[in-house]
Amino acid sequence: xxSIVKGLHHITLVTGNYVxxxxxxxxxxxxxxxxxxxxxxxxxxxxxxxxNFDKPTGSAxxxxxxxxxxxxxxxxGSPHHLAYRVGSPEALAKWFxxxxxxxxxxxxxxxYGGLASIYLRDPDGVLLELTTPYPDADIGYLxxxxxxxSTPTAISQDMRLTAFDHASxxxxxxxxxxxxxxKFLDIVKVDDAGGVLRVLNMDGDVYLRCIVDPVNVDGxxxxxxxxxxxxxxxxxxxxxxxxxxxxxxxxxxxxIVDRFWFKSLYFRDPDGNLFELxxxxxxxxxxxxxxxxxxxxxxxxxxxxxxxxxxxxxxxxDAGNAAEWPTVFExxxxxxxxxxx
Numbered sequence: 654x655x656s657i658v659k660g661l662h663h664i665t666l667v668t669g670n671y672v673x674x675x676x677x678x679x680x681x682x683x684x685x686x687x688x689x690x691x692x693x694x695x696x697x698x699x700x701x702x703x704x705n706f707d708k709p710t711g712s713a714x715x716x717x718x719x720x721x722x723x724x725x726x727x728x729x730g731s732p733h734h735l736a737y738r739v740g741s742p743e744a745l746a747k748w749f750x751x752x753x754x755x756x757x758x759x760x761x762x763x764x765y766g767g768l769a770s771i772y773l774r775d776p777d778g779v780l781l782e783l784t785t786p787y788p789d790a791d792i793g794y795l796x797x798x799x800x801x802x803s804t805p806t807a808i809s810q811d812m813r814l815t816a817f818d819h820a821s822x823x824x825x826x827x828x829x830x831x832x833x834x835x836k837f838l839d840i841v842k843v844d845d846a847g848g849v850l851r852v853l854n855m856d857g858d859v860y861l862r863c864i865v866d867p868v869n870v871d872g873x874x875x876x877x878x879x880x881x882x883x884x885x886x887x888x889x890x891x892x893x894x895x896x897x898x899x900x901x902x903x904x905x906x907x908x909i910v911d912r913f914w915f916k917s918l919y920f921r922d923p924d925g926n927l928f929e930l931x932x933x934x935x936x937x938x939x940x941x942x943x944x945x946x947x948x949x950x951x952x953x954x955x956x957x958x959x960x961x962x963x964x965x966x967x968x969x970x971d972a973g974n975a976a977e978w979p980t981v982f983e984x985x986x987x988x989x990x991x992x993x994x
Contacts, residue, residue, distance in 0.1 A: 656840045657895060660860045661817050662885035662915070662931040663702075663713035664735050666779055669720045669876045671699050672976035673776045678703045678714070681755060683808040686947035687937045692717050693912060696956060697966040702937065702947065705815045710885055710933055712816045720974045722875040724778060729823055730925030731872025732879035733864050733990060734772075736782035738818040742769050742795060744811045745785050746802035751812070754804045758984045762795045766849060766862070768818075769795055772989040776980045778877035780989065784818050819862045820882045821990065822926040823872070824850060827865050829923050837898050838884075848991050864991055871925065881919070881927035892918040892930050913953035914939060 668674040678684045687709055688702035698718050705712035714735070727733045739745050745762065749771050752759040761771030769787035774780055787795070805812070824830045827845040834840035834852065842853035845865070852861035861882075874880055886892060892909055896918055899906045907919035914937050918930040940951055950967075952960060 656842070656855055657838050657886055657891050658840060658854065658930070659885045659887065660854045660858065661711050661820065662883040662929070662933075663704075663710075663715055664817065664820055664882055665715045665717065665880045665929075666735075666777075667722060667725065667874065667876050667878050667880055668701075668716040668718055668777050669722070670776075670974055670976050671701055671716070671718045673978055673980060674701060674716055674718070676978055677776050681752075681757070682814060683812070684714070684814060687713070688715075688914070688941075688947050689950050690952060691950075691956070691963060691967075693953065693956070696959065696963055697970070699967065704937075705813075706943070706946070708816065709937055712814070713937075714817075717880060719876065720970065725873045725875030725878030727780075727823060727878070728870050728872025729825065730921070730927070731874045732820060732822040732882060732926060734780035734782055735820045735879060736770070736784045736818040736862075737814040738816050739783050739785045739814065740811050742785055742787060742798055743802070744809075745769055745771060745783060746799045747805050747809065747812050748783050749799055750802055750804040751808070756979070757982045760985045760987065760989060762792070762799055763989065764790050764792045764795060766847070766851070772985040774983045774985055775877075776982065778983055779879070780985060782818075782989070783814075817860070819860050820879070821862050821864050822879075822882065822922070822924070823866055823869055824863045824922070824924050824926075825865075825867050825869070826923075827863070830863060833923055837895055837904075866991070874927075881929050883917070883929040883931045886930050886932060889916050889932060892916065892932065895920075895930060 684703035685706045687704045690700045692698045692700045701716045703714050749759050759771050759773045763770050767788050768784045770782050770784040772782050827850040831843045844851040848865045850863040851859045853859050910917045915932045921927050
């Protein structure tokens, strides 16, 4: 059986201030803003997209700007964190020192499940993991490498964040989640070990590392939270197949939604985590030249007649939402997550 899902498409979170958010993800993490738009379901709030310029699918982190919301917290329905892949342990060590030099409280290194990782928080408190494959699991060598690595003055080519590694929703029952993924998405490559349910694509790459916690409480999605996780499918035909399966058992879903840059189908898993199935195309450059992606506010055609009203509302909100930069970065938790050794 071949899975309908190819891997991650994008991950959407919540920020309180787009200016601070933009500075962190472009100037600190070195991503490129590829789209500046509005939340199509809440049109007087911004929606920002950052991604690898050459391959946005599987690298795009997006943010709804909702300054009115309080701080969220993880639990069922509110995923724990997301992880970016870096190219090597050496690049990971560079990131650790680069972040610390910028007064960002990075923790690490940690070794678990074939990965070496460091953790940090963004200005809203989002927990981020930078990780690289590390099958040797030699924490001693890794700590020595971190000690010997000097602090880079800028993000070098080998440090570039080119794609996500995984996202980590919190689940209560790995067997239930596995059955759900198999029944509706044809996902059969799962590995339940050490409190983590790993979900793999057909190439054997892990794109979900679900944290298993049978005694957790419901989370709260707000500022500093992962709002939803978007999985990539090839076509609307695949979305309709999943929609028919969901409808056949009365499982609530959004139906196919046209987002202009891709089409979407939304539904929740048994623990309330919000997932989206998003098509690969037509892409972020369908309405902007690649050279100037993300440089101006763009709207889907059906919202363009409301541009003047939208821009006025955004300006009014900005007047009461001052940006504070540099900001104080919170420490990541210790340990940063339940680690499978």
